[in-house]
Amino acid sequence: MMVKPARRHAMLALIVVSLLGCSTVDNSNYIDQASQAQAKTSQQLIEQLLATKNTQGVPSQSLARLTDLINVPELQTFISAALQNNPSLQQSVVALNMAYAQHGITSASRLPSVDASFSGTSTEDSDDSYTTDITVSWELDLWQKIADSSNAALKDIASTQASLQSAQDLVVANVMRSWLDISLKQQLVAIETQRLAVLDNNQALILARYRVGLGSLEDLDNATTSVASTQATLVDYQEQLAQSRRNLTLLTGQWTGSDVSVDISAQFPTVLNPIDSLGQQNLGRRPDIKTAFYNIEAESLRTDAAYKAMLPSISLSASLSDMAQSPSDALLTGPLWSVLGQLSAPLFQGGKLTSQAELARLTTQQRYWVYQETLLNAVNEVENSVGQEYSLAKQQQHLTDAQLSAQRSFVSYEQKYRQGLVDIFDLLTVQQQTFDVEAQLVTTIYNRLINRIDLGLALGLGVSHEA
Numbered sequence: 001m002m003v004k005p006a007r008r009h010a011m012l013a014l015i016v017v018s019l020l021g022c023s024t025v026d027n028s029n030y031i032d033q034a035s036q037a038q039a040k041t042s043q044q045l046i047e048q049l050l051a052t053k054n055t056q057g058v059p060s061q062s063l064a065r066l067t068d069l070i071n072v073p074e075l076q077t078f079i080s081a082a083l084q085n086n087p088s089l090q091q092s093v094v095a096l097n098m099a100y101a102q103h104g105i106t107s108a109s110r111l112p113s114v115d116a117s118f119s120g121t122s123t124e125d126s127d128d129s130y131t132t133d134i135t136v137s138w139e140l141d142l143w144q145k146i147a148d149s150s151n152a153a154l155k156d157i158a159s160t161q162a163s164l165q166s167a168q169d170l171v172v173a174n175v176m177r178s179w180l181d182i183s184l185k186q187q188l189v190a191i192e193t194q195r196l197a198v199l200d201n202n203q204a205l206i207l208a209r210y211r212v213g214l215g216s217l218e219d220l221d222n223a224t225t226s227v228a229s230t231q232a233t234l235v236d237y238q239e240q241l242a243q244s245r246r247n248l249t250l251l252t253g254q255w256t257g258s259d260v261s262v263d264i265s266a267q268f269p270t271v272l273n274p275i276d277s278l279g280q281q282n283l284g285r286r287p288d289i290k291t292a293f294y295n296i297e298a299e300s301l302r303t304d305a306a307y308k309a310m311l312p313s314i315s316l317s318a319s320l321s322d323m324a325q326s327p328s329d330a331l332l333t334g335p336l337w338s339v340l341g342q343l344s345a346p347l348f349q350g351g352k353l354t355s356q357a358e359l360a361r362l363t364t365q366q367r368y369w370v371y372q373e374t375l376l377n378a379v380n381e382v383e384n385s386v387g388q389e390y391s392l393a394k395q396q397q398h399l400t401d402a403q404l405s406a407q408r409s410f411v412s413y414e415q416k417y418r419q420g421l422v423d424i425f426d427l428l429t430v431q432q433q434t435f436d437v438e439a440q441l442v443t444t445i446y447n448r449l450i451n452r453i454d455l456g457l458a459l460g461l462g463v464s465h466e467a
Contacts, residue, residue: 030296030368038293038375042283045379049275049386066172066461069272069453074264075179078252082171083463085253092160092167099160103153109146112138137317145308148301155298159291166287169462171251173453178248179264184446185241186266188439192234195435199227202431206424219424226428271449274456275389283378285460292371299367303360310353312345378458385455392448399441406434 067079083089117133141147203223210220249255283289346353413430416422 030364031293031300034293034296034368034371037372038284038289041375041379045283045382049382064461066169066176066453066456066463069274069456069461070176070179070269072179072269075176075269078179078248079172079175081252081254082175083168086171086251087253089164089167089171090253092164096157096160096164099153099157103150103157106153107150109139110141110150112136131321133319133321135317135319137315140314140316142314143308143311145305145311145313148305148308152298152301152305155294155301159294159298162287162290162294165462166291169287169457172463173457175248175251176453177450178244178251180268180271180446180449182241182244182248182264183266183268184442185237185244186264187442189234189237189241190266191435191439191442192230192237195431196227196230196234198431198435199223199230202424202427203227205418222424222428226432268445268449271452273389273452274459274461275386283375283382283460285462286378286458287460287462288374289371289378292367292374296364296367296371299360299364303357303364306353306357306360310346310357312343315342315344317342381458382455385451385458388451389448389455392444392451395444396441396448399437399444402437403434403441406430406437410434 067076113136115135115137117131119131121129121131139146203220206219206223210217409430413422413427417424417427
């Protein structure tokens with residue numbers, strides 16, 4: 001019995017639709033779950049932090065960029081130089097250009113391809129012959145398989161852009177940290193210089209007392225030991241300061257053969273607290289979360305393309321050819337043309353296509369769990385940085401009280417030693433304690449300011465702000 005053409009076409013369409021339904025998977029589930037997890041986690045985190053935040057007497061601040069944390073014009077100059085010349089950052093720029101090039105390769109499959117050939121043959125006792133051929137071929141993207149691969153490459157570009165943003169944010173943060181580190185080292189050098197001046201005075205006083213028989217040789221030895229130890233510490237801090245200046249120069253990607261020429265103040269600049277603008281933040285602004293999310297989307301599209309590779313494909317080709325006895329006559333002066341339409345479908349490849357599709361599906365699933373891990377790490381970074389802010393604030397207050405008390409003891413013990421009421425050990429202990437507390441206070445303030453930069457990064461503050 002003959003099958004009518006209309007019925008035959010309907011049966012073919014039904015078979016193709018069935019194959020398409022069996023050969024694709026729903027990868028949007030991973031994308032939707034990732035989006036919902038990010039939105040829910042961000043909202044819960046911000047609400048939790050706002051509930052525990054002490055806003056009494058703290059004005060609200062609007063922070064759109066990481067550079068808003070510190071407003072120092074000289075620092076901005078170094079940041080601009082680093083963004084332009086830092087070698088590590090430039091590698092990320094090249095990686096982005098490579099992603100664009102890869103997308104161009106993938107997208108080219110959606111366009112027709114044109115091939116041309118020209119050949120000549122010379123045979124003994126025969127006339128020479130020349131052949132020209134131009135062929136145009138095009139695969140119909142019937143199931144959007146090529147479109148999926150092209151869109152996946154676009155997601156790779158977006159992922160690489162987010163990675164570049166992350167690299168930019170890190171470079172800016174490192175420049176800001178280096179700037180604060182130079183200020184810290186300058187203050188530590190100043191503290192050790194003051195300590196050394198006091199110990200020199202002690203040594204001179206003990207030597208004078210020893211000469212008139214009011215002191216002992218042990219007192220003089222102890223004073224000399226303290227002076228020498230402080231001199232060694234001072235030399236160490238001076239070299240650390242020089243290294244910090246060189247590190248700042250290194251971040252700018254420009255070596256001048258000399259230390260940073262700009263005059264960086266020994267006093268810490270004001271670093272705004274990102275906690276004061278928590279209501280404006282969203283973890284979705286973090287570049288690492290963006291990268292992880294784009295990777296899920298890219299692999300989902302590749303999974304769809306892998307399943308669609310098992311479906312039939314249709315390709316068209318058209319050819320113009322000409323043969324003549326001279327090169328000029330063979331340039332398609334009287335060409336012959338032919339058109340070919342081809343329907344092909346993979347029947348048996350030893351399970352290769354099925355395994356490739358399964359591998360793509362599992363890769364998408366893996367990217368989803370990478371995203372989950374990235375999101376959890378982001379929450380942990382925010383909570384740790386916020387906890388550090390409150391802890392360091394309390395430490396700073398306690399050390400400030402300790403410094404005031406130590407300074408009073410410093411003056412009192414110095415007077416008592418001159419009067420012979422205390423020995424040299426008591427005086428040296430109080431003096432060392434005073435300078436140690438001052439150095440500890442300066443270091444704590446530095447750690448608190450650095451933590452604010454870390455908190456800004458954790459909350460998604462970066463070089464550029466996306467509305």
